Amino acid sequence: MSVDRRTFxxxxxxxxxxxxxxxAYSPVLYKIVKPKARVYKHTTGSTGG
Amino acid sequence: xxxxSYPYGYMYPNEVAVGLTWLPIIATYMLFxxxxxxxxxxxxxxxxxxxxxxxxxxxxxxxSLATGLVYLLGPLADLRRPERAFYILVYxxxxxxxxxxxxxxxxxxAGLMWPLLVILLVVLGYITLYRGMWGSIIAKILALALAxxxxxxxxxxxxxxxxxxxxxxxxxxxxxxxxxxxxxxIALAGSIALLAxxxxxxxxxxxxxxxxxxxxxxxxxxxxxxxxxxxFRLHAYMTGSPEATTFIGVFSTLNTVVLILAVLSSILAAxxxxxxxxxxxxxxxxxxxxxxxxxxxxxxxxIQSISKTSLSVIPVSLDLASxxxxxxxxxxxxxxxxxxxxxxxxxEPLLKLEGSGGGVG
Amino acid sequence: xSSISRREFVKVAASALVAxxxxxxxxxxxxxxxxxxxxxxxxxxxxxxxxxxxxxxAAENNVPVGVFRTWVExxxxxxxxxxxxxxxxNHCDNPPCVKxxxxxxxxxxxxGLVLVDPGKCIGCGACIVACPYGARYFNPLTxxxxxxxxxxxxxxxxxxxxCVEACPTRARVFGDLSDPGSEVRRIVDRVQTRVLxxxxxxxxxxxxxxxxxxxxx
Numbered sequence: 001m002s003v004d005r006r007t008f009x010x011x012x013x014x015x016x017x018x019x020x021x022x023x024a025y026s027p028v029l030y031k032i033v034k035p036k037a038r039v040y041k042h043t044t045g046s047t048g049g
Numbered sequence: 050x051x052x053x054s055y056p057y058g059y060m061y062p063n064e065v066a067v068g069l070t071w072l073p074i075i076a077t078y079m080l081f082x083x084x085x086x087x088x089x090x091x092x093x094x095x096x097x098x099x100x101x102x103x104x105x106x107x108x109x110x111x112x113s114l115a116t117g118l119v120y121l122l123g124p125l126a127d128l129r130r131p132e133r134a135f136y137i138l139v140y141x142x143x144x145x146x147x148x149x150x151x152x153x154x155x156x157x158x159a160g161l162m163w164p165l166l167v168i169l170l171v172v173l174g175y176i177t178l179y180r181g182m183w184g185s186i187i188a189k190i191l192a193l194a195l196a197x198x199x200x201x202x203x204x205x206x207x208x209x210x211x212x213x214x215x216x217x218x219x220x221x222x223x224x225x226x227x228x229x230x231x232x233x234x235i236a237l238a239g240s241i242a243l244l245a246x247x248x249x250x251x252x253x254x255x256x257x258x259x260x261x262x263x264x265x266x267x268x269x270x271x272x273x274x275x276x277x278x279x280x281f282r283l284h285a286y287m288t289g290s291p292e293a294t295t296f297i298g299v300f301s302t303l304n305t306v307v308l309i310l311a312v313l314s315s316i317l318a319a320x321x322x323x324x325x326x327x328x329x330x331x332x333x334x335x336x337x338x339x340x341x342x343x344x345x346x347x348x349x350x351x352i353q354s355i356s357k358t359s360l361s362v363i364p365v366s367l368d369l370a371s372x373x374x375x376x377x378x379x380x381x382x383x384x385x386x387x388x389x390x391x392x393x394x395x396x397e398p399l400l401k402l403e404g405s406g407g408g409v410g
Numbered sequence: 411x412s413s414i415s416r417r418e419f420v421k422v423a424a425s426a427l428v429a430x431x432x433x434x435x436x437x438x439x440x441x442x443x444x445x446x447x448x449x450x451x452x453x454x455x456x457x458x459x460x461x462x463x464x465x466x467x468a469a470e471n472n473v474p475v476g477v478f479r480t481w482v483e484x485x486x487x488x489x490x491x492x493x494x495x496x497x498x499x500n501h502c503d504n505p506p507c508v509k510x511x512x513x514x515x516x517x518x519x520x521x522g523l524v525l526v527d528p529g530k531c532i533g534c535g536a537c538i539v540a541c542p543y544g545a546r547y548f549n550p551l552t553x554x555x556x557x558x559x560x561x562x563x564x565x566x567x568x569x570x571x572x573c574v575e576a577c578p579t580r581a582r583v584f585g586d587l588s589d590p591g592s593e594v595r596r597i598v599d600r601v602q603t604r605v606l607x608x609x610x611x612x613x614x615x616x617x618x619x620x621x622x623x624x625x626x627x
Contacts, residue, residue: 010392013388014385014388014389014392017381017382017384017385017388018381018382018385020377020381021377021378021379021380021381021382021384021385022378022382023378024374024375024377024378024381025122025126025374025375025378025379025382027371027374027375028122028125028126028131028375028378031131031132032131032132033132059627060544061481061497061543061544061545062477062478062481062544063477063478063481063538063544063545063546063547064544066476066477066478066547067477067535067538067547067548070535070538070539070548071535071539124534127534127535128532128533128534129532129533129534129535129548129553129554130531130532130533130553130554131532131533133513133530133531133532133533134532136512136513136515136530136532137512137513137532139513140513140514140515140530141512141513142511142512142513142514147518147520148514148517148518148519149508149511149514149517149518150504150505150508150509150518151508151509151510152509153509153510153511153512153513153536154510155510155512155534155536156512156513159512160512209510209536212509212510212540213506213510213536213539213540214539214540215506215540215541215542215607215610217609353539356544357541357542357543357544358544358627359627360627
């Protein structure tokens with residue numbers, strides 16, 4: 001199966017746009033997948049009084 | 050270890066710690082909302098009233114879909130826990146109760162209105178562009194629903210600010226801001242559509258460019274009138290109070306820039322209407338983008354930096370690098386969607402309408 | 411097929427009625443129990459800015475450095491005098507922060523506490539923008555919105571909130587406003603109090619005594 005040059009260029013432009021967009025958005029994507037901070041629980045420690 | 054120093058003026062310590070709650074990416078996000086909603090409003094006006102933009106409709110649909118499909122990346126980048134964004138769909142706060150009073154506009158827009166908008170756009174695009182049912186009652190009903198939803202959508206940020214920001218100075222300005230957002234959205238979408246028209250047809254199609262420039266001119270003039278009236282209101286009723294002094298301090302400079310850009314846009318729109326030059330049309334798109342963006346920045350960043358005490362301005366450090374990256378990402382992905390739609394999806398109706406020779410049926 | 415006499419029918423109907431009434435009564439009682447209204451009274455004239463409440467709150471609730479569940483404002487009066495005003499979440503009756511929350515992470519309990527479920531919060535910040543009192547912040551550790559809970563984990567056990575317990579001058583009084591015998595109710599009934607920003611319609615539940623105008627913004 002062969003792809004003509006015009007279709008190839010079109011595909012390349014589409015991939016470049018999507019790739020560039022995803023690359024620029026990667027810091028947010030990283031925020032989505034990175035390990036999360038531990039949620040601290042309440043304590044009933046002594047506070048005087 | 051260094052501790053944060055407390056700035057001068059009466060403000061709450063948590064405000065100093067948080068800085069801007071909604072990050073500058075919200076300004077870009079609102080710009081996308083304006084393009085998406087404005088294009089969809091123009092599209093629905095064509096279906097409803099046949100205003101002579103028939104050959105522009107595929108471009109309007111693509112503009113609306115391209116920006117409307119990626120615009121939620123803006124608020125996603127703004128969330129502090131973006132991995133939980135889907136909770137809006139899982140636990141949407143849409144029904145008021147004693148425990149959860151009120152209805153969340155964010156949930157309403159992201160969870161309900163956005164899917165509805167995309168469905169309406171796709172269905173309306175299909176039955177008009179592919180099936181040619183321009184005059185059918187179904188198309189008209191869909192267009193009416195789309196217009197109504199998009200008018201709400203274009204004014205969304207003003208409604209959100211009105212219902213959340215507890216500052217009376219902002220509320221004093223707010224009554225006209227939703228209308229201004231609507232006008233800006235239509236003017237901006239019109240300008241971008243004009244540019245798309247130029248790029249697609251290699252020339253400004255005379256009847257379409259004429260109608261579009263009239264719409265842009267009318268919207269920008271109405272915007273200028275409303276904004277000047279609001280500034281007059283602000284100065285007439287509130288000058289002298291410490292709250293107004295703070296407000297005017299963060300509002301006036303950028304507002305003047307917005308007004309100048311809006312005036313320049315209207316002059317260019319008039320020029321496009323009279324002469325129809327490609328340069329003025331391109332410049333108009335650029336200026337409108339700038340005008341609306343600066344206005345969004347004014348409301349998303351400047352107004353937000355006013356302290357809840359109304360008496361001081363919170364010192365904010367803007368992470369412009371993140372903003373630039375995220376805005377670039379949104380723009381590239383919108384261009385990607387537009388390109389895919391243009392190249393593979395809406396090609397056929399575009400060619401069909403090109404062949405119709407500008408017929409307004 | 412068995413048939414029942416009119417007398418038996420009346421008996422069954424009467425017992426069903428009694429059972430229904432009893433059930434409703436028990437519901438009413440539990441509503442009354444759940445119908446507490448936690449509130450706080452703050453006597454500004456008694457606060458001398460020692461910040462014990464701020465420290466106690468931070469220690470009790472693991473509040474990170476830089477953000478505050480409660481803080482003490484220092485204001486200079488027009489005459490030159492200095493006044494200290496403790497502030498925190500007002501646990502409003504009509505809380506503006508609950509309405510814009512898209513996921514229902516912020517909610518109001520039956521006894522009037524406005525709380526945040528950190529597991530449901532997506533960090534959109536709408537509640538932070540909406541709070542007129544600057545009482546909310548993004549917790550730097552969790553990314554979720556955070557604020558004073560009136561130490562709900564302590565009051566459930568019959569203890570006082572940490573800030574109240576730590577206050578050396580008893581400037582803060584905490585209790586159930588719906589209980590006519592409670593100290594907070596007796597004080598609020600007796601002295602002239604003010605709330606912060608009543609114009610917002612939030613119906614805050616922290617009642618101030620001797621609050622100067624300069625500190626009421």
